Amino acid sequence: MKPTPRIPRRRFLAAAAFSIAMPQVLTAQKTSKLPVVGSGEHRYEVQHDWVQLPAKYSWQTTHNVAVDKHDNLYVIHEGRENLKDHPSIFVFDRKGKFIRAFGNQFQGGGHGLEVITEGKEQFLYVTGYQQLKNFAKLTLKGELVWEKRAPMASGLYPADEDTKPKKRWGRDAFMPTNYAFLPDGGFYLADGYGSFRMHRYDKEGKWLSMFGGVGTGPGEFNTSHGVCYDNRPGRAPSIVVADRANKRLQWFTVDGKHLKTLDGFILPANIDIHKDVMLVPDLSARITLLDKNDQVIAHLGEDEAWRAEVLKDGMKLRGQPKGEGWVSGKFLHPHDACFDSRGNIFVAEWVNTGRITKLRRLS
Secondary structure, X not given: OOOOOEEEOOOOOOOOOOEOOOOOOOOOOOOOOOOEEEEOOEEEEEEOOOOOOOOOOOOOOEEEEEEOOXXXXXXXXXXXXXXXXXXXXXXXXXXXXXXXXXXXXXOOOEEEEEEEEEOOEEEEEEEEOOOOOEEEXXXXXXXXXXXXXXXXXXXXOOOOOOOOOOOOOOOOOOOOOEEEEXXXXXXXXXXXXXXXXXXXXXXXXXXEEEEEOEOOOOOOEOOEXXXXXXXXXXXXXXXXXXEHHHOEEEEEOOOOOEEEEEEOOOOEOOOXXXXXXXXXXXXXXXXXXXXXXXXXXXXXXXXXXXXXXXXXXXXXXXXOOOOOOOOOOOOOOEEEEEEOOOOOEEEEEOOOXXXXXXXXXXX
């Protein structure tokens, strides 16, 4: 593969066809004290609460994760709007040791983040929703490079959305969720909780175009939460969208023309790739792994009975004190997940107390 100006953490698979297979049986490794999920070449030791914060900090609904070229882990939580002095982004080394914290400006709306290599430097790209309604570029130590809000040139948003954003929801609100980075240095930004559009920007952050909108047909979305650039060798580059509430993934040309749809998910939230394995964190209690032909390898941390338990009583479990009613080796609400260079998986869950789980690859 030819090198590109930016190397995103996420590299993605497109698919020729898809059929949901029955979940494989989750197996346990007798010699391990921790639960093991998956089977065959895709077995993982489940290490819940893998990273711990210093006593002066607290988790406040974990949202997304990313790794840099040294496999340091970056975690963003939504944070509480009334705790302005508390950081929203935390960094840990590959052994789980706390390194630093920053990003108090994202408290109350911290959401997506990606680590991107630009030349010899790496940068952190962040999105904020709720009252923030912004997206920003930071150094890996937290210094602000630039910050932007609603693309008014799109004609979608009210006059004050880029200057005095208010905490409101609606299809004319700007509520960005995640990024996909392109070889030319530009990127797509998903307005996943707002207009359900995919906004395209150049490498300087200038708005260029958009596609998508509200609906259930091809090229339409119901919560366009995750977006990724698929540049696998041997295929035309494409854009992949996790169309969450429509329970599917959709592929598009780089210019936004619909190519294909992949059904059979529950609430797909994002996508990551390691070699030929696709990772789909699903907000409805599971992590799905797909092979290079988009056949199901495994649904990790979930079965139908557990999913029903997670979803009952208004998803009461997500607000419970950590561990109360939770089952080791299973997930509640995976909001994002990513691979490191060794094929381990990190999972951030949408739970009030926050939780980061490491799936240590055994195979």
